[in-house]
Amino acid sequence: MTNAQIAAAFDEIADILEFQGANPFRVRAYRNASRTLGDFGESIEALVHEGRDLTEIQGIGEDLAGKIETLVKTGSLPQLVDLRAQVPKTVLALMRIPGLGPKKAAALYRELSIKDLDMLKAACEAHKVRELKGFGEKTEETILKGLSLAAESQKRIYWAAADEYAQALLKHMRQCKGIEQMEVGGSYRRGKDTVGDLDLLVVSSDVAAVMDRFGAFSGVAEVLARGETKMVVRLDTGLQVDLRVVPAESFGAALQYFTGSKQHNIVLRGRAKDRGLKVSEWGVFRGEKYIGGRTEEEVYKLLDLPWIPPELREARQEFEWAESGQIPELIEVADIQGDLHMHTNQTDGAATLEEMVEAAKKRGLKYIAITDHSKRVTMANGLDGARLRRQWAEIDKLNDRVKGIKVLKGVEVDILEKGGLDLADDVLAEADWVVASLHYGQNQPREKITKRLLGALENPHVSAIGHPTGRLLERRSGYDVDLDAVFAAAKEHKKILELNANPARLDLDDVACAAAKEHGIPIVISTDAHSTQGLETIRYGVLQARRAGLTKEDVVNTRPWSGVMRLIGRK
């Protein structure tokens, strides 16, 4: 049983309990546990088998520890089976409609026997919903609208796409007079791989002007709310954008608050309470008295903490680090010296070898590896040994005439379905850098996938594993692989794991990267560029690395190539 499966079970329990109107703190305990386990760096199943004390995990007490054990050992949980019998799964979907929480959803189920979204739609159209106590005409409309938008509004967008929106929004708002300070917060500011909505924070004395300007942003389809300090719009693409206008003395507190994460804020506010203080988006208060909040630094300082970089604010280890003065000095884009994964038009890339080299040089890179696909990747016109050697001869010639950048002879060799690699060892032995990646047979069972990856890690010519989990954000979760085994093998054979910077991949993700670091495994951040513009994506990878708490030292391509060579045992 994977951590994700255990997390999902607890989340489902939380959903049902919430629907049933259980103690909200009990619900939260399940949600917290779900989150903690989902983010956990080690295999919970393994911990159980080792007989470790699970209550040492923050947020796991006697009860939940017992439930985890039951889940791992029997594959199911009697409590969850019972709960499922009480509330049909389709009923829980009601709570996913914006505006419908547990109370209203329960009322619909109880009073009108509404069991799924189709019945909800019919009831709204028959105007049965507005007759319920606490419901009205507007609620009915909101539900109908929510039903038609449900799929769209739940979709999260890549961070890279959110960045485009954010930059366009800031540019639009800068035309508005009287704005003193402005920042986009939320999961965007935390650099999360996908973003659900945008939060814009503004300091201005003319709230009405700011809100009018905000409403005029291109693509605004609907104003969902407009109050004295807060306004919410939905763009025609379904993206929701929140605006808050606050006074200057609250800017730091509001930015802190709107950056989140929610979990981070709960911890922070609990900390304030311990000190007899109160933190809200308006500032830090002792009783009624404002004592600070102009900057984020001020907010953290009043709680005896150094400023914490937004990327770390997930209520994972950041408070521990902050208290002991151990916040890592996070890697920056400027630290990157080389890019060790990219393609040319010899396979499925768009640019020639020369064009890629020129673009990389322009970016200030000191070295790059050309890593086209091997022959198994027929769709991409993958290279066999002979074609690859011809490309390498080209690279030799290129290195003779191009100065200021070193071009390495590399390959992205396919890890075959039956195990083993797609190129002979004598070919691989001539490469400077070998990325081994798994592209086919992604639906194989866990044991088989893991075995294939371990086989690649054992090959002496392999330098790194490319996009180690195969996930595609919002599309597929990645193949079923025993990452602990992969980490152990990478450590044993002194291999590197990739953080693929493609905004749709970001693989390894932040949590896995942090776990790899714990295991002492070096990470390479690579663009996997298929065009010259693809080289720009490095910043998405660096952002994800920052979320993992990685420093310059943890990432191999911050070193000169000679340093990388030593690491992979080449002369």
Added chain:
DNA sequence: GCCGTTTTCGGCCCGACTGTTTTCAGTCG
């Protein structure tokens, strides 16, 4: 359900906005 230099019970972050009310519950972030 978790947690503890105000410990084994009684807390658990805080506020804005809307709609349905006529002072507030529910939802959201």
